[in-house]
Amino acid sequence: MTEQDAGSTTGPEAACPSCGAGVPEGARFCESCGTQIGDRAPDGAPLTPPTMVPADDLGDAPISAPTRRPAHALPDPPPDPGRRPCGTCGGEVGPDLYCLSCGTKAPSERDHFRETPASWVAGVCDKGVKKSRNEDAMALLASEQPGSRAVLVVLDGVSNLVDSDVASLAGARAAREVLRTPLPAGMGTPQSREAAVAKVFTDAAAAANTAIIAITDPDEPNPASATFTVAVLEGTRISHANIGDSRCYWLPDEGEPVQLTIDDSVAQAQIASGVAKEVAETGEFAHAITKWLGRDSQDFVPAVGSLDVTGPGWLLACSDGLWNYASAPPAIRDQVQGATAVDPEGIALELVAFANAAGGHDNITAALARVGPLPVAAQAPAGAATAPAPPPLPPTATAATPSDSAGAVPPPAPPVQNAGTPTEPSTGQTEAAGEGVPTDG
Secondary structure: OOHHHOOOOOOOOEEOOOOOOOEEOOEEEOOOOOEEEEOOOOOOOOOOOOOOOOOOOOOOOOOOOOOOOOOOOOOOOOOOOOOOOOOOOOEEEEEOOOOOOOOOOOOOOOEEEEEEEEEEEEEEOHHHHHHHHOEEEEEEEEEOOOOHHHHHEEEOOOOOOOOHHHHHHHHHHHHHHHOOOOOOOOOOOOOHHHHHHHHHHHHHHHHHHHHHOOOOOOOOOOOOOOOOEEEEEEEEEEEEEOOOOOOEEEEEEOOOOOOOOOOOEEEEHHHOOOHHHHHHHOOOOOOOEEEOOOOOOOOOOOOOEEEEEEOOOOEEEEEEHHHOOOOOOOHHHHHHHHHOOHHHHHHHHHHHHHHOOOOOOOOOEEEEEEEEOOOOOOOOOOOOOOOOOOOOOHHHHHHOOOOOOOOOOOOOOOOOOOOOOOOOOEEOOOOOOOOOOOOOO
């Protein structure tokens, strides 16, 4: 067939009424802009161009995870102001990590760091006094308006594996990026929303897992691994996800505090099967985890759940380096409410100091978000002599009474998980024998 013959099979082209592009005779839609050509309005009737939706107009509650970053996505925490205060005297720490005033050496930025993305959200990540490096990591986000939206991500690198310190930080930051936008609303039913939120949390865990694998030497026989716990606060709803034995707690000012997450650990499996908690928590494999992130992970789908809160309180995400010494929800709330500080960074610092004073056997991370107004610092009566409040005492220095069963008294090796949660999150947990299982701690 010649070019002349091929061209003769189509009629003369008409102009698209919307964009002006040429449209072959008989076509129903313009190939340039998509405007319908067939069944056009009668001659003389005005043509209405198609309505264009702005690309960034995704709404505050997407039906599914957004495919681009909308304008209302949470910003990164503010950059480091540069001047680093000395923990001993408050002076400035120099580039060589020594205080320019008192000469005390400060820990490295990886061994101790803080994030305060907003006045009502903050976290502290610390090496602990008995560890040689900090394998915990956290990544936080928050909007400026108190109580609106916050993201707390905590990963605890498994201490007997190579490069877990690098891996945990990479994983935490990768998960934070997935959670930067609001959680999806689903299709209008609770079941649809739960499924959509679970998908986002699964994507966040997968992103963290990919980041961990990316920095792992493929020939390394002991690849980096980490736990994973996330809490997202949106108004009065807390959504959470967990892999391993880091935890999320809801600590209301009044009412019953609760542990939101369930540990993936040998101890928790034993407790679920009927073994006494005291026996499981002090057994040989008390710190063996049954799920984790990393190249050798067989299951990195997190257990998820949610809780609607009705009053003020604190949302806490932490590693086992903290809850080792105050595992039960009432015990850890006592530490929060007993802090002399009222702001989240100050309370987190006191929680870290408490765990270090109690032994500091593991890395310690405490991340807090406030629901409701910040507590008001207690005022001393006029004319009364005041003295600085002492830091929270370790449990071993507290006089125990029969009613103090919620408190934890750590043995030389840190105790581990107790169970309990207000929801029944989906799990998919795989049990592990003690031999060869990563131990977090």
